Amino acid sequence: MNNFSLNTPTKILFGKGQIANLGKEIPADARILITYGGGSIKKNGVLDQVLKALEGRPVFEFAGIEPNPSYETLMKAVEVVKAQKIDYLLAVGGGSVADGTKFIGAAARYTAGDPWDILLNRGAQVTSAVPMGCVLTLPATGSESNNGAVISRLATGDKLAFFSPYSYPTFAVLDPTVTYSLPARQVANGVVDAFVHTVEQYLTYPVQAKVQDRFSEGLLLTLIEEGPRALAEPENYDVRANVMWSATLALNGLIGAGVPQDWATHMLGHELTAMHGLDHAQTLAIVLPSLLAYKKEQKRAKLLQYAERVWHLRDGTEDQRIDGAINATRAFFEQMGVPTRLSGHGLDGSAIPAMIAKLKEHGCVALGEHGDITLEDSQRILEAAR
């Protein structure tokens, strides 16, 4: 097992009706800015629940944070924070709103220069942030209880991440019932996203980290069982609860503590989103099966473990079991309604050279748990995903 430092300070309030309890998690005298996206929280009653929980307190609203939240939009929220002397941010939404709100909080307190530098420096110069909480409406990214955010800049087509110890939400409310009204596409994306987050921290090489391996396998097995049920039975509380809790635990730091991590699928996926506007999870479903096949030798031991413990493949040669596990992964994504090839989105791969150029520009020239995925490898992985 590798050495690690693990910090999971976000308090989780999980279950039906928990939004009503969020008031006491926010300092009594705080001026609160509620941040959200496109207005679905108005339709499904979540915003009303939040406002009721904060009744009588100074509350402001900032709407319009996009999927793949943009620097341009978020800087407008920073102006609101400054103008209204906001001292607590409450993100109500999915990973995009949580990510965007982390950037708002850090940028509003950033005095070292242009706030875009926060992204260029991956958060290294962040020394303070407006504290935030989160009411999660879409289980997927894990952003509600970690300290990372991915922000896009429309003007340049860049999509970059930052991390800061000041950016953990102080609390997150996870009420599975608020996910009942999600469109199937978002539910499916969330399941795929959580699945790939887990795989990025699990399918590398063995370091005898038995607990982390089994926790990862537990999340994968749960997502495989509950993902299709979440689509088929949208109001099955326990199914939604299991998906929601899996997604949070897939990226709160726990399963990745003390083990190698890959994340090449995410880096390639980010370029696919930036280039073609695909949903984040859609890009992961395209890249992952292709990457696993391409890195079969380097990942052999863990792929065999994955085949046995997650897909129960115990017969046949090693290569047959590995191929079986990769095919099963692909079939699972397809079962969730998420295509696993560029062609599934009507794309022919002609933009691959341009994406490789962007990867180069972003310094992504040595990806994966061994840092051995070159630009040439990335090109082959994307080409095999056509």
Next chain:
Amino acid sequence: MNNFSLNTPTKILFGKGQIANLGKEIPADARILITYGGGSIKKNGVLDQVLKALEGRPVFEFAGIEPNPSYETLMKAVEVVKAQKIDYLLAVGGGSVADGTKFIGAAARYTAGDPWDILLNRGAQVTSAVPMGCVLTLPATGSESNNGAVISRLATGDKLAFFSPYSYPTFAVLDPTVTYSLPARQVANGVVDAFVHTVEQYLTYPVQAKVQDRFSEGLLLTLIEEGPRALAEPENYDVRANVMWSATLALNGLIGAGVPQDWATHMLGHELTAMHGLDHAQTLAIVLPSLLAYKKEQKRAKLLQYAERVWHLRDGTEDQRIDGAINATRAFFEQMGVPTRLSGHGLDGSAIPAMIAKLKEHGCVALGEHGDITLEDSQRILEAAR
């Protein structure tokens, strides 16, 4: 899944050499009291490592916290905290030292009356505590990253618990190499303790909490594999690391969030320790197999799951699989060198009526996940454990 609130604020520094990094986790101007037990940390060099990490800072020491830490001893430390104006406590030791230090921190700031009331009220009136960190030397209780403590009062033979949101360690250092020199008995006790902590939160009744179940099973499988190896290969780093991390995760709140919990084995075990001076884990190994057999009907569904997923028992009737799992549990404890009957410690059970009287005195008249274990049931469970 049941609703829950989960707070895991303790930062974990895990791995070889991490003691050297603890200085920056303690406020720079803090007057620090190092608390410890019988002096083994002087022999194995841990105290030297801690002192080196705190070089040049105002450091005081309080030694002599016992296994089953006593109110009488801890109140002497409270006097030191007050006299030396201590503002940070650093527990260096196992669960007893961590537990005792939590009490010291709470009692030093307690102004509502006699500090013993903290135990009588289970922490309800604690409103502040001296902040603390922990350098763990004995993986077992999970106390290094939770907010509970069990304290004994020598004068009365009482052993009571308290919990407070002010009592989480701010950080915990887990260096597996410091456990190399532990006596086999303590290693075995730690494995049994972590195992039973997990079972108390797992072997109840199903609530469709798939992640929690699989995480618990992951810890149990790891302890079953690594426990005997920890005895056979005391300096196998990965084995010690897996045991240490399992023990922490068995009782940091994670696996118990959203599921029913039992804890009857612990309540009966506490009386066994108070009456006979048995090690905490020794009492659990005696009570658990007897309790599982006694509550077989109420726990049937989870016992069958336990038999299949943890002990791989898939053949035979339901009762055969359940009995097989209980027997395997007993055999595992015995393999670790921990007897599973009172007779293994030369006890004949003649003190059972006196222990039942103590259980009554402590209000333990309706134990278990259903609150249906009466004093009569407890008596039968103890009698069957002779």
